[in-house]
Amino acid sequence: MSNFVSVANENGVAVVTIDNPPVNALSFNVRKPLHEALMALRDDPATKAIVIACAGRTFVAGADITEFGKPVEQPELRAIIALLETIAKPTIAAIHGTALGGGLELALGCHFRIADRGARLGLPEVKLGLLPGGGGTVRLPRLVGAAKALDMIVSGTPIPAGEAEAAGLVDAVFDDDLLARTVRFAGEMADRSGPLVPVRDRNGRLAETDPAFFDAQAAGLAKKARGLDAPLACAEAVRNAITLPFDEALAAERQLFAKLVSGDQSRAQRHLFFAEREAAKVPGKDLQKRGIARVGIVGAGTMGGGIAMALANGGFPVTLLETSAEALRRGLATIEKNYAVSVGRGSLSEEAKQQRLDLFRGSTDYADLGDCDLIIEAVFEDMAVKKEVFGRLDTVAKPGAILATNTSYLDVNAIAASTSRPQDVLGMHFFSPANVMKLLEIVRAEKTAPDALATVADLARRIGKVAVVVGVCHGFVGNRMLAARGAENEFLLLEGATPGQVDKAFTDFGWPMGPFQMGDLAGLDIGWRNRKARGQTAAIADTLCEQGRFGQKTGRGWYRYESGSREPIADPDVEALIRAKAADRGIAPRAIGAEEIIERTLYPLVNEGAKILEEGIAARASDIDVVWVNGYGFPVGKGGPMFWAGLEGAAKIVERLEHRHAKTGRAIFEPAPLLRRFAETGRWEVGDAR
Ligand code: 3H9
DSSP: OOSSEEEEEETTEEEEEEOOTTTTOBOHHHHHHHHHHHHHHHTOTTOOEEEEEEOTTOSOOOBOGGGTTSOOOSSOHHHHHHHHTTOOSOEEEEEOSEEETHHHHHHHTSSEEEEETTOEEEOGGGGGTOOOOSSHHHHHHHHHOHHHHHHHHHHOOOEEHHHHHHHTSOSEEESSOHHHHHHHHHHHHHHSOSOOOOGGGOOGGGGGSOHHHHHHHHHHHHHHHTTOSHHHHHHHHHHHHHHSOHHHHHHHHHHHHHHHHTSHHHHHHHHHHHHHHHHTOOTTTTSOOOOOSOEEEEOOSHHHHHHHHHHHHTTOOEEEEOSSHHHHHHHHHHHHHHHHHHHHHTSSOHHHHHHHHTTEEEESOGGGGTTOSEEEEOOOSOHHHHHHHHHHHHHHSOTTOEEEEOOSSSOHHHHHHTSSOGGGEEEEEEOSSTTTOOEEEEEOOTTOOHHHHHHHHHHHHHTTOEEEEEOOSTTTTHHHHHHHHHTTHHHHHHHTOOHHHHHHHHHHHTOSSOHHHHHHHHOHHHHHHHHHHTTOOOHHHHHHHHTTOOBGGGTBSSSBOOTTOOOOBOOHHHHHHHHHHHHHTTOOOOOOOHHHHHHHHHHHHHHHHHHHHHTTSBSOHHHHHHHHHHHHOOOGGGTSHHHHHHHHOHHHHHHHHHHHHHHHOOGGGSOOHHHHHHHHHSSOHHHHHO
16 A cells, blocks of 8 residues: 555454554654545445554654644644544554554544553653644543543653553553454454444543642642643643533644644754754764673762662663772662662662662772773772773773773873773763763763774663763863853852842743752862862852851751751851952942843853864754753753754844953853854754764
8 A cells, every 4th residue: 555554454354554664653654544544444344343553663653753843744643533433343553662642642543452561652742842632632531530641641651551451541451462462352343242432432531530630730730840831731631621522622632732833842842852862873873882791880989879870770780899898888888778768769669679789799809890891980080090090990901891981070081091992991971860860971082982982872872871972171061061151150149149049040941940059959069179179269159168058968058958958048148248258349239130140151051062062072062952951950941052042042142242251351251153153044053064
């Protein structure tokens, strides 16, 4: 029939197979022949039942995201599902892999859903700034109840086949022979008498949920959504499913979808979807990768322990090295305690905890790293110490082992030069807590071999990290831009803003927290130590540290904290300190608005990103967006700093930077030539050309 949809007949059961690699997205190329095939089968007296199945690794994983934002070509997915519901013979979806988004909606148009044991089903549209637009918000509650549907649609998290069966979404789960058994099931259903009720007409479960339940949920969601429209639209659509007749609720869903899909937030989130996948494609990806059977970690402190957990969580055996038996014991005990917390929370079983702990081997002898294929150093952030560690690793590591440093700032070329095998050395900059944070900056040094990079990028994916390859510079992409973002913080305070006002401008923008709250969380002593090492000072922060105000851990920092609470409370002592420091400098305080705060923090952030692109430290503008969204909490609905620059207007950013530069002479405000070009062309040309 078509390359994308074929039909086979098995004793009167038609098997319609969709074949659109890699994920069987419902592109126009699929929709058209699928619609035609279903029309023909509906009217074919020789067909007694219809099975919809997929070739390749998965059932339909959704609408084709690349088609959004372009004119819709008919037939739309909704029309196919509506057609399915007019078919008076059994229709069955045979689900393997993932049935996501429009794929699950297609399955909801069938009378029955049969799943392979390993399948997962979900409506993840919210993660793309959307809501299910093929009737998912109206049909799913009819099968699983509105509360469960709300949870699935607002979280976007797929559920395993077994859970789907228990919830009423799936009619049967098979351990093997999915297609053959589904065809048999279809035959049995065709031979059975009794009515076939489409999902749209199954209203029994709708009365289970009180609409007032939604209003309570929606209030909580609005808070959690942090300015994102999609979660709220999802809740509204599910509420419609229980309060409006089917067709009205469906029409309302369609309107909500149309509004979201044409909005900036969804555009930003779709950009990030592809940006993350693009970032993972490092040069040399197709090279032969080195085998990684065991990973060594040098240092069992907070960072080393977190990295070790991330690897064990991905199933890798780990050798953890410390300088003394006592330090090793402490490190392992912390790891065990962290896993116990997960067990206590119910996110990990006791058995899984034990399996992970069994992957650990502790040692105080470098020679025990000799059988490791990758060794990650996570010791004190000091060049002399790092060089010494790498010198020792050079003597014990087997040939071809990859040697990685977890440095946040230091020169990876210099570290590589302390070994006889710089081609095997690279940076793996994890973010704290390393077992939780998704971002990994993979630092490519001058001599790093492409196959070593490709190996580590692949390993990152296997342990669930979002990896971005970056070049060597002080702070790499993330921390270098963070410094630019924070350069004006103290000036803002000295000129009249309070920490609370600056932080509020950030949270109103969509960040989870502002820079001063973040400083208190991370510990102000860290920056203090770094400044001292670099011979730098910070007028206010240094004094806070001298007073022992290190942030949350001491109960006082930029804010004060009641014992046991993380809630920041404005502290008059800090405000008095700021005013005194301003008076010393002869600065009269004035009111500073949110717009100025954004201009003096986020415009330099974008500008530094442009410089990083120019220097080739990042390969693409979208890589920088991936770093900032996954590592620093840049709001997803704004797509990352480089995408947001387009939304904000690059010409405006350049103009304001020039204004600030003329006024202050500060380098962070000097517009990067690439940013000027972006303002003219609307394209990050260096990035796009790579
Ligand atoms: C929707 O359905 C809206 C409807 O409600 C309403 C319509 C009216 N489209 O992730 P991978 C590409 S919204 C186009 O690396 P994995 C992806 O870019 C949709 N392309 O594989 C990549 O390309 P490349 C709701 C897509 O095995 C390649 O496929 N559905 C789509 O790690 C492999 O992807 C979703 O949001 C798509 N829908 O993971 C599901 N999906 O090789 C989105 C993937 O050139 N997809 N591609 O870089 C996923 O979550 C994962 O891809 C999946 C496989 C779990 C399926």
